[in-house]
Amino acid sequence: MNRGDTETMLGCLTREKHEPVQVPELADVLIVNTCAVKGQTQKKVLRRLAELKEANGKPIVVTGCLPLVDPRSIERLGPFACITSCQAIGAIGEIVERVSHGESNLKVLRRNQDERPRAPKVRGDSASAIVSVAEGCLSNCSYCAVKLARGDLRSYPPELVVEEATQAIRAGYKEIRLTAQDTAAYGADICADLPSLIQEISSIPGNFKIRVGMMNPTLAKRILPALLDAYKNEKVYKFLHIPVQSGDDGVLSSMRRGYTVDDFFGMVRAFRENFQDLQLSTDVIVGFPGEGEEEFARTLELVRKVKPDNVNVSRFTPMPKTDAAKMPQVEGREVAKRSRALSELWHRIGHEINKAYVGRGEKGLVVDAGERSGFIVRLSNYKPVIVQEGTPGEFVNVKIVEARPTYLKGVLA
16 A cells, blocks of 8 residues: 555656656655554654655655654654655645745645546556555554554545556556455445455456455455455455454454454355465464463464464554553563564465475466566465566466475476
């Protein structure tokens, strides 16, 4: 979602004849799109703001989630040219124009926006298009500060989402990444639903893939039969990102997640019964208030039982204005110890799962250059395979030659 906001801001600025540059030294104005989903992320953002403020002397526009989640943390760094937010990205052109003419200390935190799907975009990838389907969510988790920034669910009309996806496919993009805070919540506010949206996008002519973004178990459970049907289309990656957050029902209740461990098991079981090669990704928060050794042991047991391909492990950090920040906190060293134990466990599990791919021939889509070298190929279940040569946007045959805990290595066949 954050990257999608960046693409929209770049689109608006380019439309108004501003030119993006690649390094701060060449810029007239610096724009920092902040994230405040975790405490560690917030610290990195603030550190980067301080570095830019000290090193460049350029006007800085601070946008994203942080100005709505914790504005004081930004203000403590001193004045900026403008503090705006993810709720005012449609005003970015006007803001940069004013800042470039010398105005400073501006605040534009909220502004009526154009329909996001129709806003211009400067895509960051050559093969993949981020398509935001909604902003905000229906949940009320006790630890989440993102709700303070993104607000309640606001789904975009399905015809506009399909229109944006169609335009991206016609422009040559081969991967559509459906994105929201909770994709399963899509349409609950406008008499629409995620499975129908997936079916509509799947029916667009062309050879492309659809990646469905994270969905919470509570709402995914309500649309499960139709969701399974939608996933059966060969254009949809057999990839499920469904966060469990804890293996203990008491902790889940304190988190106000709205589901039980058994609900999560049921979702995973249903998908695996329908899709043999499903890639399962989940999220776990370690050290949430009230998590003792027994509660954490249940989380480890859940991971052993479910055997997810990937676990996004987060050490709990209290976020401003959340109820969880007022609860008794788990000692920091204990949180770090649990985080290491869980990470080691899922890496072992992920490695064992990936070893079963070695020797197999698979078809995949080259989506991007690798971070260090080569290119990333996504298999039909979104598994990443690193190959040494490729062209983003091409479908290729690969042979898997090596397994790592978080990815595969292959050669073009």
